[in-house]
Amino acid sequence: MSLEPEKKKRKTVSIQEKLDALDEIEKKKKTSTEIARQLGVGHSTVCGWKKDEKLLNMQRELIHAVQANNMKRLRQVDNPLVDKATWQWFKEQKKSGAQLSGPIIKSQAIFFWQNLGLSKSFDASDGWLSKWKNRHHIKNIISCEDSDIVTEYHNKFDEIIKSRGLTPDQVFNADETGINFRQMPKKNLYTQDEVGATGAKGKNERITVMACSNASGTIKPPLIVIGKYAKPRAIKNLQHLPVSYKHQKSAWMSNDIFTNWFYYEFVPFISKELEKKNLPTKAILFTDDYGTNGQNLKSGDIEVIYLPQNMTSILQPMEQGCLQNLKTIYRKILLEFVVKELTANKCLAEILKSITIREAVFWLARSWNMVTTSTITTSWKSLWPEIQTIKSLSETEVPEVDFNNTTDIVKEFQLALKNDDENNVNEKAINTWLNCPTVQNLNECLSPHEIIENLKN
Known part of the structure; x- marks a missing residue:
């Protein structure tokens, strides 16, 4: 012994x-x-x-x-800023529908290493790419129809909802997109390099917008709009804004902005709305990890659950039609304003210059109000396939508006610019711009230089 x-x-x-x-x-x-x-x-x-x-x-x-x-042990990542910058760039590009290969990702990583002013050597090898993909759970492109991974998460999602006894009124999603609020349809599409090199995007025109709604489409908190300046001249004297305006140097969602919004705006707002519906004050907000480092955000029985990385384009409800619909409505309002001003014999450059963040936030709020419960509920099918059969019917549906019927405004715009060879655009280009086939286009993505600027600060 x-x-x-x-x-x-x-x-x-x-x-x-x-x-x-x-x-x-x-x-x-x-x-x-x-x-x-x-x-x-x-x-x-x-x-x-x-x-x-x-x-x-x-x-x-x-x-x-x-x-x-x-993960139990702490493993240092070589050149973490390169890793972080490449991941942010990757997410922006995927929202624009870009097809990204291994060589493209490695080339972009080298660009970040060169421009971040890092002293430590870096080799964007196949080994680095493999580890980077593993860290961010990036696999081959998958589809909703045949992916075991998606099915597995559907089962996990159902288990969460049923175990907590939640209804569609108590299940929320939030997602962001970039918006170039003065952008008009162009004859030619910009590449990302052209946007960065020529400044075609417009230095101060890009803002970030985050939309949030429950699965039944009956509770829609005000949009978050993130600009670059704390008190833009156009809105600094307004007593009330129809959106929640925030600021950040690169106009993107940060940990602090998201966390403060969750505790001080989201939780109080939905608590009151659920009380109006005689529902328990408990809810889950499914969303992306907005630089929160996966931290546990919870207030009482209201909490955040993060969707799996690199699957948000498949599972995130707001990316399945809501954000695109929001932009379509906004762009139609913008186009109507421009046509009205053109018929008053103003030039296009003068008209666009007159559009400030003030017009943008009011038009965006109006657009969000016009996104119907039907559009929102349909967008949840990718995450919650049974949503339409179990949706709460306690609310009266807002009559659907056919926002795809843009024929008249397109013709009016073309007619108003018929003698302007530089800005006149064909019907197909205008309709593509109006109908927003992707969550955001290249003009609305953060450029590599903007990502670098944000990381340095």
Whole structure:
């Protein structure tokens, strides 16, 4: 019989658990000793987590939240800024419908390394690409019809909804898109390089818009509109805006913006709306990880659940028609305004210059109000195939408006520009621009230089 003392079993804690523990120390004022006792680890171990907190956050940001929950050891990623920039660029390009190959991704990664001013050497090898794809769960293009991965998530989604007893009124989705609010149809499409080199996008014209709705289409919080400036001259004196206006240097969604919106706007708004419907104040917001590093966002029985990375274009309801419909309506309103001004003998350049963020936010709010419950419910079918059979029928449907009937305004626009060879566009180009076949086009994507600027700041 051995007299050797039994070795103490090593306790492993995931990256997510470590960061949650550090949150408890900061927000709930727990001591390191209490956390150590709670998790069954040594006091010095928790002190080590505090020392490595920045590295833990960076690592979690580079991997999907689900993967972080299972990852135990901290592995440093070489050139993390290149990794992050390439991932942001990849997501922007996929929203525009771009087809991206391995060589294109590697070429873009090299561009980021060269322009981020990094001293550490970088080789965009096949090995790097393979690891990068694994970190971000990027696989071959999959379709909703034959993907086992999609089916697996459908089952998980159903389990979440049923276990919590949620109705379509209590299940939400939020997603963002870039909008160039002065953009008109062009004779030729820009490539991403042309946009960056020529400035064709317009320096201050791109804003980010995030739309959110429940699956029944009956609760639609005001749009979030993100511009580059805190107090744009055109709206700084307005007492009330029909949207929630935020600002960020590159006009994109950040961790702080999303987190503050969730706690201080989303939760209070839907709590009141659910109370009006005599429903329990519990809900889930399914969404992308907007730089939140997979952090647990929860208030009472209202929480955020992140959709699987690189599957949002397949599963994200807002990307299945809602955002496209929002843009179609907005562009029709914009076109009607331009035609009206052209008939008053104003030139196109003068008209576009007169359109400010003020017009944009009011037109966007009006457009969002005109997106029907039918459009929203249909868009949920990719994530919730049974939605239309279980949808709450307690609300009266808003009559559907045929926004595809744009023949008259297209002809009026062409007629108004018939003598303007530079700006006159054929009917096919105008209809393609109006009908928004993708969530955003290349003009509305963040350029590589804008991504770099944001990461440097």
